[in-house]
Amino acid sequence: PAKHSLALLYYVCKxxxxxxxxxxxxxxxxxxxxxxxxxxxxxxxLDKVPLMRHIQVRSHNLVTSTFPFIWLVSLINSLPLKLDCLTILSGLDFEDTDEYRAIESFIKDRRGWRQLRFISINADAIKYSQMTLNRPQPETWRKVIQKRDGGNQNSSVTIYRADRTRARQLATRRWGWLNAILHESARRVYDANEAVPTDDTARLEHNLEETMVVIDRSPV
Incomplete structure (x- = not known):
């Protein structure tokens, strides 16, 4: 290296x-x-944690827990976070009931984040809520969160489904497979009354469309 180059680099970094x-x-x-x-x-x-504004985490290493996502909720709540956005990427290892309980827990006991984006590989948790528990979504969660936040109308819950054709294009370029739904052009607002394709292949594709639950709350 050139003479004094390390000293110059040190000066620039400083x-x-x-x-x-x-x-x-x-x-x-x-x-x-x-x-x-x-x-x-x-x-x-921990001194740097309150300075963070955006965190994304994959939900691996949770399957050994009896209540996998509840452990994650407890961890997030125990840290001095002041996030603008927390993104959770769920995987293949979890049941629809696990994901449903996770979203419920984050809604009922939010600490440290203003917006939560919970991304799943399918809509099973939403279907479980609507078909098994008879709780239509996102209306039920929206009422819970607004009540929890003192009637604040700025608090909301929105559900999106991925456009698999567009998501596949983005996944092969800049975005990861689950992350593709973060792009506005690769998603649509979830409609519980949306017609399900009758063709077997098309129906399978429809069932495998990624889902993102976006929870917006009043400032932390």
Whole structure:
């Protein structure tokens, strides 16, 4: 390397740190491949946790828990978070009842986030709520959250389904498979009365469309 290059690099890095400090922490999304990693990283430096504004985590390493997502809810609630958005990517390992309880728990006991995006590989949790429990969604959750937030009309719940054709295009480019539904052009608002295709292949495709439940609440 050129003479004094390391000294120059040190000076530049020090100057950047002097100018931006910790401000970058609130400008980026912290993404974790599993919940254990999230727990390890965030508990390493709790002083920085309140500065975070965006976290995304995959729900791996939860299947060994008796109540898998409840453990995640408890973990999130125990941290000094002040997030603008928390994104949870659910996987193949969970039953519809697990995902339903998770969403219910986040709605009833929210701490540390303003918006939650819960993404699942299908709509089984929504169907479980409507067909087994006879609780239409998102109307039921919307009433719960508004009551929980003192009647605040800014608190809301919206459900989206993925457009698989568009999602598949995005997944092969910039977006991951589950993440594709985050793109507005790859989703539609969920309609409980939407007609289900009669063709077997089309019906299977329809059942496998990813679902995203978006919970917006009054500021944390």
């Amino acid at each position: 100057q950047i740190w002097y100018e931006i400090g910790d401000s970058w922490i609130g400008q980026v999304t912290f993404s974790y491949d599993d919940v254990v990693t999230l727990m390890d990283r965030l508990t390493e430096d």
